[in-house]
Amino acid sequence: MKTIAIIIPAYNEADNILPVYQEIQKALLSFTSYNWEVIFVNDGSSDKTLEVLESSAKEYANLKYISFSRNFGKDNALKAGIDSVKSDLVITMDADLQHPPSLIPELISKYEEGYNVVYAHRKGNNPHASFFNKLSSKLFWKILNMLSGLDLEDGISDFRLLDKKVIGVLKSMNESELFFRGMVKWVGFNQIGIEYVPNERLKGETNYSKSQLLKLAIYSITSFSTKPLYSAIYIGFIFSGLSILYIPYIIYSIIHHLEVPGWSSIIMTIVFFGGLQLIMLGVIGIYIGKMFMQAKDRPNYIIDTKNF
Incomplete structure (x- = not known):
């Protein structure tokens, strides 16, 4: 039976x-x-x-x-x-x-x-x-x-x-x-x-x-996929490529003796990319944390x- x-x-x-x-x-x-x-x-x-x-x-x-x-x-x-x-x-x-x-x-x-x-x-x-x-x-x-x-x-x-x-x-x-x-x-x-x-x-x-459900979602995704790590690389390449589009504007400004935009645009750029870097470091940190906990073998x- x-x-x-x-x-x-x-x-x-x-x-x-x-x-x-x-x-x-x-x-x-x-x-x-x-x-x-x-x-x-x-x-x-x-x-x-x-x-x-x-x-x-x-x-x-x-x-x-x-x-x-x-x-x-x-x-x-x-x-x-x-x-x-x-x-x-x-x-x-x-x-x-x-x-x-x-x-x-x-x-x-x-x-x-x-x-x-x-x-x-x-x-x-x-x-x-x-x-x-x-x-x-x-x-x-x-x-x-x-x-x-x-x-x-x-x-x-x-x-x-x-x-x-x-x-x-x-x-x-x-x-x-x-x-x-x-x-x-x-x-x-x-x-x-x-x-x-x-x-x-x-x-x-x-x-x-709601915070526990969000935590569960992050754990679930990172437990079954390394794609978030690859996405960090892709996003880095995309924004590096977009930054090249700023070069013609710099050359144009030098030739025509135009003033460079003020500090507000610079600060916004720094804040944006700083936040982006923190997100990517956070994704990497989650995976490193998982390896750390697994290595403990508790x-x-x-x-x-x-x-x-």
Whole structure:
């Protein structure tokens, strides 16, 4: 009999633990040919998430948990869950019920058709998101696909099924900055996407601020592409070429004894190119920082306690 591990990162999700578990239980009632367990990864929550997990685990035998020593981030929580299982299949999803557990049977059905990865991506715009979030989401996925060479659908989520081949590859990957949506696409194998309409968040608020989403976007792009480094070279050549167009004006000014433009134009030029240089140095600095963190070879997470 095959086994399924459903891995759910949880950060301040005390009110959502039991509801999401119970919905998963309903969705899997008819799948008697599979043994399944739900593994919550407590990502350093500051609320009563761990207490709820401890009490719930006593009530439900197939509810397991891992608890970190501090907050390490969602992707590291997913890695911890994947590293800890020996199951035939892994399903990853969020704890807030925006990923509908009722879709799990369809994920399993696609796997039984022969797919190694079955991932869910949002159908159309998220009806529960603000206009800014919708616009920034579309822009992010377009830029990421353009720079990384991946083909990630707009609205692709962490709601996915992975088979044993893919699980083994992901376990072997030891990157310091993880971006699972890109990593799962990158590994290849036989993949298929299915559309879903996200539910409204059950309880609580999203844990991502706009600054955190921007940081995630930068990390994601630089994790899968060196094109920003090449763009720095191209921009340098372009502006060096444009500066040559200033030479005829200088010659004309010397011949006709014209005054050179005032300090304001010089200051504007210095400020513009100074800012451009800082941007390019920042791009280079990000990549150097990534190498520095990777060279340290620190673990992606530290487990404080778990019940299996």
